Amino acid sequence: MTPLSILALATSVLSAVLAGLWLRSHAQTRKLGDRLSAAAGQLERLQVSFGRFAPEAVIEEIIASGVPTQGEKKEVTILFADLVGFTALSEKVEPARLVSILNGYFETMAAATRGHRGYLASLAGDGILALFGALEANPWQANDAVHAALAMRRELLSYNDTLVAQGLEPLAIGIGLHHGSGVAGLVGSQDLMAFTVVGRTINLASRVQDLTRDLNAEIIITESLREKIDPRFRCHPLPATRVKGISEPLTIYALSGWEGESEITG
């Protein structure tokens, strides 16, 4: 072979090798790009899904810094709800049916809460904790919470029609609401964490909910909440009552409805 032909051959081989390397690199880059696109899309969808469990700002902080957010002091309205008659029902109905009934109840109550800008913070047994004004500042949280309570009452009446049609006893509900300040944040451990509010306000709301059975009132609100709500809500005073942890008797009201709507009984 002449030197020229050797040079030409070498150049061809080198070109082929370089072209091959370039193609391989290009393919790898494209693959990486596709994976990055897919990862970004998954992250976006994950972020949207997690919006059910924690506020958007909290999720973004976790993504950015990898640690749970600090607590923040906020004005909040707390709603506790508990089923009356569920224990008796649980003794009559087989487990699968019981879970189905409970889930149907929770779905109904969750929709009523969400429809009034409440955040369903936890479900414990047959109990519900909903927060208003905890995720985002809400100057109308007091009215929203009380409207949510009335909506929950209405929806339960409708749900009861379904239960009665199935030959089951209707359920009743006891709802306690309170307004005050609390510390909102992600609370828990590595194993279990939830966005909630801690402090005296939430404890008091829970005590108020307990009173619904003793005082035979479906929805009870505290004075501090009554001062904030629209005067068109109908409430009547209940006897001042002592609750654990509070030195003075509590001024509370039974909520009976909204102006222009028929009274709720019980």
Added chain:
Amino acid sequence: MTAIQNVEWEECLLPVAPHPEIEREFKESFGRIPPGILCVTPCEWLAHALPLTNHTNGLLVHTDLDFSELVWLAISQDNSCRYCYAARRGFLRTLGLPEARIRRLEQESFISDARTKEGRAIDFARRLSRSSPPLTGKDRQAMLEAGFSKGEVSELAFLTALIIFLNRFSTILALPFAPIEAFSNRPLIRLLRPLLGRVLRGRRRMGRSENLDAHQRSGPFSYLVLALDGLPAARRLRDILDLAWASKRLPERTRLLIFAVVARGIGCPLAEAEVRRMLLELGIEPDEFDSILAHLGSKDLEADEARILPFARETIRIEAGDIQRKARALHEHLDTEVLLEVVGLTSVANMVCRLSVICEEP
């Protein structure tokens, strides 16, 4: 597939209403008539305000035009506005950007790197859009300390607020995004893309510093307009506000109450104080104002006001499908012109009440 492509989107709330004069104005400003936009023509001030939102015709002095597209994508995505997102995407494709480059832009706008200047700007814009909590003078100060000039921050804030205005009414009315997506994929458009891109790039221009005329230094929300003085944004904001205020379709009191509700809901004391001042001048009693704002209702409200004010609240933080259904429900009680007036005013209110960050002290 990005999350925005899964966002629920109803049928367009209103039919297209041809209007030759407004159509000419759109063509002059945008080069064509954006699909579905002619449904707003029954509300003339809103239709005339839309060309003022064009950010590529001398609005921006400090903000790079290509970067402004990134801001547009980020905020429209954040607000789940499928219409504005599709419009921006379509525009970028017509400009000649390859699909892969646009997808990278989408990723960059979604995952903004706060270590870079662009990332910080996107983060600021996003937080301003959400206003949860509302941005304050401290946030503006932080941007200045990060190396942004006063003009850059003000302009970025105005651009974001403008996008919010467009996102709001586009979403509430459920303007159709599918024709926009289809347009940029048409074979003829793809063939002519290099030429169209050159034409579009040629039409884009940066602005120059300019001061307000004397008559533009007063009027509703003048404190905001004056804070933007020196930028073309000041004149645009003044013009949009003057258009909205010139309309007599709703009583002045109702218009102001709409702004008051949005200001209270976002948590903007400056805007709320401005509206309160104007309502007191109109003769509303302070107690009445406080009561209406505290409960979004009162026995003293007119029937339409009693429906409009809760709806104004709904526009502060929106989910597309939900606000579209609420708008449809409101339309059962209000005629088209009044509904559009409400949609336009709530969109302007959401723009204005988020913009106060440019005025607040740290």
